[in-house]
Each structure stands twice: as C-alpha cells, then as structure tokens.
Amino acid sequence: MSRVVEPLPRGAAPFDTTGITRDQRGIAHYTDMPASLVEMFRGAVERAPDAEALVEVGRPDPLRLSFQELWDRAAKVAGGLADEGVRPGDRVAILLPAGVDWVVGFLGTQLAGAVSVPVNTRFAEPEIEYVLCDSGSAVVLRPGQPLPQGPPRSVEHLGHDDLAAIFYTSGTTGFPKGAMTTQENFLANVETAIRVLGIDRADGPAQRGLISVPLFHVTGCNSQLLVHLALGATTVVLPAFNVKEFLRTIVDERISLLTTVPAIYALSLAQPDFADHDVSGVSRLSYGGAPMAPELVRRISEAFPNARLGNGFGLTETASISTYLPHEWAAEHADSVGFAAPVVDLAVDKLDADDVGELLIRGPNVVAGYWDKPDATRNTFVDGWLRTGDLARVDEEGLVYIVDRAKDMINRGGENVYSVEVENALAGAPGVADAAVVGVPDEVMGEKVGAVLVSVPGAKLDPRAVLDYLGDRLAGFKIPQYIVVREEPLPRNPGGKILKRQLREQTEWGVPLR
DSSP, X not given: OOXXXXXXXXXXXXXXXXXXXXXXXXXXXXXXXXXXXXXXXXXXXXHOTTSEEEEEOXXXXXXXXXXXXXXXXXXXXXXXXXXXXXXTTOEEEEOOOSSHHHHHHXXXXXXXXXXXXXXXXXXXXXXXXXXXXXXXOSEEEOTTSOOOOOSOOOOOOOOTTSEEEEEEEOOXXXXXXXXXXXXXXXXXXXXXXXXXXXXXGGGGGGOEXXXXXXXXXXXXXXXXXXXXXXXXXXXXXXXXXXXXXXXXXXXXXXXXXXXXXXXXXXXXXXXTTGGGSOOTTOOEEEEESSOOOXXXXXXXXXXXXXXXXXEEEEEGGGTEEEEEEOHHHHTTTTTOOBEEOTTOEEEEEESSSSSOEEEEEESTTSOSOBTTOHHHHHHHEETTEEEEEEEEEEOTTOOEEEEEETTOEEEETTEEEEHHHHHHHHTTSTTEEEEEEEEEEETTTXXXXXXXEEEOTTOOXXXXXXXXXXXXXXXXXXXXXXXXXXXXXXXXXXXXXXXXXXXXXXXXXXXXXX
C-alpha cells in the first residue's frame, strides 16, 4: 500500500472526543493518560485501598481481594520474578485458568516491568509449546504451581512505548503470531472503553463487572479487567463457564457491567428459569465478536430492562475495541459493528467500484507489530495502518458493516478459527486427499466449523478417525463439528483457489458429529 490513505469522516459517532491530539504521522492520542498500567493500578489502590477489587466465584466460598491486597500479592509476585532472574523486557507466560492467580500473575509481571504472555489454555499442546518457544518466555506460570514470591517490588520507569504484553492470535499460515501490545495500546483501549460505554468516572467505584470470557483474550483482559481496574470497580471472575452459575453470579454479586459473546446471551435466555433471576441491576450490556441478530437484540433488551446495549468490534491487533455500536443504534442497526472509536481512524481499501473493501484501522490502540515476524509485520502494518483482512463497508453515517472475512476466519461463539489452519491439519489426516473448511451458520454459536473432504482414491474415509487425528493437533474449538465427504473434486477457480461460497451452496451439512 504505497499510496496515501485518507481516513473516512467520523460521521455521526456520539462519543466524547475531547482531550485528543494528533502526532506528526496523523495518529490520534489521548492526552491525559497514566504512563503505564503500573501507574494506573497504583492510582486505583491509592484512591480506595480497602474497596473490593477482585472476586473469584465458582467455588464454595468466593475469594475476595481488596485493591490493597491485590497490589500486595502482585508486588510479591514481581519480587519473586526478579529473584528468578526476570528483568524488565523479559517475557513471562501465563498458562493459568481465569481467576485470582491469573490476575495476580498478570499484574505481578507488569509490576516487574516484564512482558506478559497470556497463553490460550484451549490450544493443543504443540500450539502451547510453540507460543512458549516463540516468545522466549523466561518463566511460565502454570496450574498447580505456586506463583513466584519475593520482596515486594514495583518498577517506576515504564512509558507508553514500552512493550507490555504479547497476545498470540492464530494466523493463516497455521502458526500463531504474537501481537506486541504496548503500554499505550492498553491504556488507549481502557480510555476508549470508558468513553464508548459512557461511564462517569465518579460512578466507577460503584460498578461491578462480570468476566465470563477467557482472560487470555483481549476482550476479557483489555476491555474488562483493566477497565474495571482503572475505574476502581469490582471485577468478578467466573473461571469456567456454566450458564446456571453465570445467571446466579449476576444476581448474587450485583453485577452492573456485563460483556460476553452473543452465544452466551442466547443460552442464558433459553434457560427455563431465566425469569426467576433478578437482572435489573445490569446497567450496561455489551457483546462482541459478531453482529447480533436483530431478534436476539430485542429479546435481550426486554430481558435486561435497565441495560444500555452495545456491540464492540476489534481484533487482537487493535488491543480490543476499534468500533462500537451504542444503545441508540443497537436495535435498528443490529447488523453493524458501530462507529469508529474516539481515537480510531478507518479507511476502506476498495476492491472495485463497489463500496466494499478491506477495512484499514489506524490509532494508538494498534499494536506495534508481530513478535519476531518481520515479514508478517510489514505485510499487515503498512504506513501506519493495520490491514485487517476483513471486508467491510462504511455508510454515510459512519456505521461499519463487516460483510465477509478475507482471511477465511470462522467465528465460533467468539473464538476465531482460521480455515487455512484447520485445512493444513486435515492435509495429513488418514484417507484425506483434499479438504476445505468453512463456517456453518448456527443460531447459538453464530458459526460452527464445517469440513468438506475428498477421499484418497480407493480409500474409505472415516470421519471419526479424522476427528481423532485432529484431537492431538488442534485446540478443541478448532475441530470441525460437521464433516461431509464428497467424491467429486472441490470447486476451484483457474488459479487453484477453492470457491468457498459455491461450496457452501452445494453442501448439505446434515447432523453434527460432535
């Protein structure tokens, strides 16, 4: 992309845009932010040391920590890491389930000045080992092992440009790529979340947010945990999702901030006893990962009568929020992912005369590139813009509509599954000569993973054997739920690319295998 890209007009975006300046490259920045997550955390502790900061539910007796207790635990982890030889800039992998230990480990790594590497615990073992090796993590925080302990420690010298974390996102090559998230990336997303949600900072300490999605994802970490921390709010963590526990926690913990994927809302509303739960305390309800079906928006609005709804869209490479659809537009424009965030510029690299093209994003939330992947970085981060690989259009009001996924990404209940990665794994499966992977529409999950296979001539292809083969090579959420075996070759264009739209139209998926 050598030509100059002009950002699109902001349109009718209703967000607060005060206190924003642009640098010499034209990138917008919030002017009044802490220097680092450490400074942000310290401020919350100093304002209300005895206020409840963190709650881990899903156990007989919920574990509760005040802000001072959370700081003290994290500072001892920082000291323990230093005693183990971890220095600022070293990577510390977090291979823990969601809960108090995850949060303490993450914050302790920050207090040590090190770089947090959240690891997707749903990855298969080879994928986990790749992340640990690729990141060069000096220490791995693992289940069943105590967190490092040492004299309390907190660094003072961190700034906006310092690397704070590496979040790994699956790539179309089949290898995860580490998105290098800076201190400003985190802090800009926190400020964006507060502005698009419309939360008055004075009301922050009264808020109680429930995290029901993985903390190794940017939604759970960046747009919930860190936002709650900045506001002085209480973070309630549900370590393992269970719909009955989810609903019970909303009531028992007096949850006011709720963010999760559409599939969880649909599952919750489907519970026969949903009406028995008093959810009137929820004041802000967000969803993300995919546009919400208009009918589900209506049902959620009725079920949570006091909640303002909103749809957030972003990527690991944008540290979470890039666009947001506010309550006033949620019902009428349910198929949109909203307006550009206050410091985000958007552009569309059009494919032809149509308005659809690849969505480009620029802002202080865009990560610094991919860890140790210079070629992928050059191809994806071009002249200050992130090439998302998503095909989109933006209307005259500034509303963004994602119309397709140029990277063949499947969105399975908020989990991103890249079809090429699954196809690469299928290539070695017993009896498989050719394979194509596509998303299969699903009312609850949004999409499920479907595979169309062509068997080796003369061989009998057993779908169950294929699933067993994939079980040792892919995370469970990436393994196809549907498998269809066909005798004729897969449809391809003259260049050899599989015509996936045609394939979807030709395929009868039948009953899911798992």
